[in-house]
Structures are given as structure tokens and as C-alpha cells.
Amino acid sequence: MRLFPRRVVVDDDGVATDVKPPEVIKKTPKPAIGRAVHYVSHGTPGGEYGKCCRAATITDIGGWRTTSTQQDDETHRILHQKWDPDMMGLVVHNPTGTFNNTTVPYDSGEPGTEDPQMCDGLEHPGGSWHYPHIR
Numbered sequence: 001m002r003l004f005p006r007r008v009v010v011d012d013d014g015v016a017t018d019v020k021p022p023e024v025i026k027k028t029p030k031p032a033i034g035r036a037v038h039y040v041s042h043g044t045p046g047g048e049y050g051k052c053c054r055a056a057t058i059t060d061i062g063g064w065r066t067t068s069t070q071q072d073d074e075t076h077r078i079l080h081q082k083w084d085p086d087m088m089g090l091v092v093h094n095p096t097g098t099f100n101n102t103t104v105p106y107d108s109g110e111p112g113t114e115d116p117q118m119c120d121g122l123e124h125p126g127g128s129w130h131y132p133h134i135r
């Protein structure tokens with residue numbers, strides 16, 4: 001939060017009016033090739049390591065989101081694909097190496113009950129990306 005000194009304007013009749021500080025507009029950054037974002041690691045299956053933010057770089061913008069419908073006989077399934085402009089291709093920079101992923105969904109985060117190591121204090125599913133929280 002930024003604090004601004006109180007400023008007033010006095011009109012010809014001597015009436016003072018507060019001048020409002022400039023409005024702070026929070027903009028969501030636009031995805032761009034080469035932009036730094038965070039990828040949420042899945043953690044280990046046994047829970048030794050939890051999910052956490054990892055550095056990542058956008059390598060592709062937009063992707064096909066695939067869902068499936070299983071038929072009653074369980075021998076067929078129908079795949080549905082929808083173009084998602086928030087799906088990104090990322091190169092993820094882990095401390096022990098990097099990996100490339102072509103279809104990473106965006107997640108804006110939800111307040112969680114766990115104590116995640118996420119940068120913004122929100123809960124994100126493993127395998128998603130978000131913009132880094134800058135303090």
C-alpha cells in the first residue's frame with residue numbers, strides 16, 4: 001500500500017477540497033514468449049515433498065485442453081478438445097534440471113487450508129502455472 005501526503009485545493013471562497021491520490025490499477029500481465037512465470041510442482045507421491053513454485057519460462061501461448069467422455073461399455077471414449085488461450089508451453093527450471101511441457105493450464109489460485117509454499121499464499125494444483133507474486 002502506498003501512502004500519499006494529504007493534498008487540498010482551496011477554491012476562491014476558501015473551501016478546501018481533498019485531492020484524491022492517483023488510482024492504483026492492478027493489471028494482469030499478458031502472456032508473452034520468454035516471460036518468467038511459476039510452475040507448481042506436483043510434489044512426491046508419498047508426501048515427503050509438497051507442491052511448490054518453480055521458475056518457468058513461457059515457450060508457447062495457447063493450447064488445446066482435452067477432456068474425455070467414457071462410454072458405458074468402457075471400450076470407447078470420446079475426446080473433446082477446446083482451444084484455451086491460457087494454456088502455455090513452458091520450460092520449467094527445477095534445481096536438478098529442466099523439463100519442457102507443452103500444455104500447462106493457468107490457475108489463479110484459491111485460498112487453501114494447507115500451508116503451501118506458493119509465492120502468493122494461495123492454493124494451486126500441481127501441474128499449473130501462475131504469475132509470480134512480487135512483494
Ligand SMILES: [Zn+2]
Nearest residue numbers: 038053119132
Ligand atoms: Zn508462485
